[in-house]
Amino acid sequence: MIADYFEPESISEVVSLLDRFGDDGCVVGGGQSLLVMMRHGLVSPRYLVSLKKVAGLSGIQESPDGDLTIGAMTTHRDVHRSSLLQRRTPVLCQAAAKVGSTPIRNLGTIAGNICHNELGGDPPGALLVLDSRAVCVSVTGERNVPLAQFFTGYFETALRPGEVVKAIEIPSPPSDMAGIYLKHVIRSGDLAIVGVAVLLGLESDGKHYREVRIGLGGVAPVPLRAHKAEAILRGNEISDGVLKNVAEAVMSEVDPITDAHGTAEYRRKMVAVFVKRAIRQATEMALQKGKNS
Ligand SMILES: Cc1cc2nc3c(=O)[nH]c(=O)nc-3n(C[C@H](O)[C@H](O)[C@H](O)COP(=O)(O)OP(=O)(O)OC[C@H]3O[C@@H](n4cnc5c(N)ncnc54)[C@H](O)[C@@H]3O)c2cc1C
The missing domain is CATH 3.30.43.10 (Uridine Diphospho-n-acetylenolpyruvylglucosamine Reductase, domain 2)
Incomplete structure (x- = not known):
């Protein structure tokens, strides 16, 4: 009570x-x-x-060198609608827009989402490809925890007893990279069966991948980066052949469960489909960016 x-x-x-x-x-x-x-x-x-009345916990700031800070109490709606984030981190805005329903997006916060760490959350994959950090505070002081180390298990995080997340920091996102978030659900408003965030940049020849980051949700005890798949793409030529190898690598990197929304096998197959789809779409966007710059 x-x-x-x-x-x-x-x-x-x-x-x-x-x-x-x-x-x-x-x-x-x-x-x-x-x-x-x-x-x-x-x-x-x-x-x-x-945390409702704590001063300074809502809103999004940009530092002179382009780093972004999102206050803990910033809602999914405010992330989705921020013109600053739409310009700098569209992949995160897309993920925020896909969270649950309108009431959840209006009241649920970005920090609450990562601290709750429920399977199939949308923002974590996007935050992972942006190399974000959680700013954690307790009576003993402040520390930054990279999101890659923040998620430790189902509904578990690296937060210590008595610690709160004050903000999420995103190091200045590269302007020449294109990002996309795709979510697979059967019923609208559900958590993701598979969530895929991709952020990629191409070499100046427009034929090779320079840098690729893939963030996944719903397919393992914690949201994760698909490092093996990323390594296959980095420096490689854009082709359907390479995407086949990427799909195989991704399937070997995930560790899905069976639940009411889908079997582990289904999730494993779907993550391959959605990673290929996200890479194709982000590649098109990056090529377009190259033409327009
Ligand atoms: C019906 C429903 C559908 C949903 N669908 C989706 C979905 O499709 N995609 C998705 O990503 N999410 C989904 N969610 C989860 C939703 O994103 C979260 O409920 C919301 O973001 C949590 O934020 P909150 O501020 O309400 O957290 P709260 O509910 O207030 O807190 C959640 C947990 O985090 C802790 N916490 C909160 N803030 C902090 C902080 N700053 N520092 C430390 N600990 C903190 C609390 O102690 C608690 O343990 C859904 C939730 C519901 C109920």
Whole structure:
């Protein structure tokens, strides 16, 4: 049963409260996942500490050198609609636009999404290809955790007891790379059976891949980068032959489960289909960018 609910106005008050309550305390962002978990009796915190009134946790900033900072309480809707992010990180805007339903996008936050770390979340794959970091704060100080190390298991993260995510940082995204996020669901509004984010850049000859990053969701205990597949593409010529090898590599890198939405075998087949599709589309976009620059 909930004993008390707090709405502190600073991050230092938040971490002090969490430190005081230990295992009995829990942070609330938009409440979209936490309240579902509480309703089903899967978690039962005694003290809820809301981030709603903490100053400076919402919004998106760009530093003079082009790095981006997204505040923890920024909603999926605000990520999707940000003109700055649409220009700098369209792959993330596409992923945010595909989260659940309108109410979830209006209230759910980007930090809540990564901290909840549910199988098939959309933003994590996009954040991984952007080499993002979570800025984590506790009473003992602040540390940056690369997203590649943040997800540790189903519903588990590298967050330490008493720590909150204050922001997500994205190092200046290269302007000549093209990004796309594709999501496979049977029923609209569901979490992804397979989610694929691709960010790629071509050599100046327009015939070879220079840099390719592939982020996957829904196909392993944690969102992941498909490093073997990326290595096959890097420096290689654009061709259907190379995509066949990439599809095989991706299938060997994932570790899907069977659940109500699809079997492990289905997910493995679909991830190959969607990775090839995403690479083809991102390649077209990169070629177009090259022509227009
Ligand atoms: C019906 C439904 C459909 C959904 N569909 C999708 C989908 O298609 N794609 C998708 O990606 N997601 C989906 N989601 C998940 C949704 O994205 C998350 O519910 C939302 O982003 C969580 O954000 P929140 O702010 O509401 O987090 P909360 O519900 O407030 O918190 C979730 C968890 O994260 C912790 N937490 C929250 N913020 C922080 C922080 N700043 N620092 C540390 N810990 C924190 C909380 O303590 C809690 O454990 C769906 C959820 C529901 C209920």
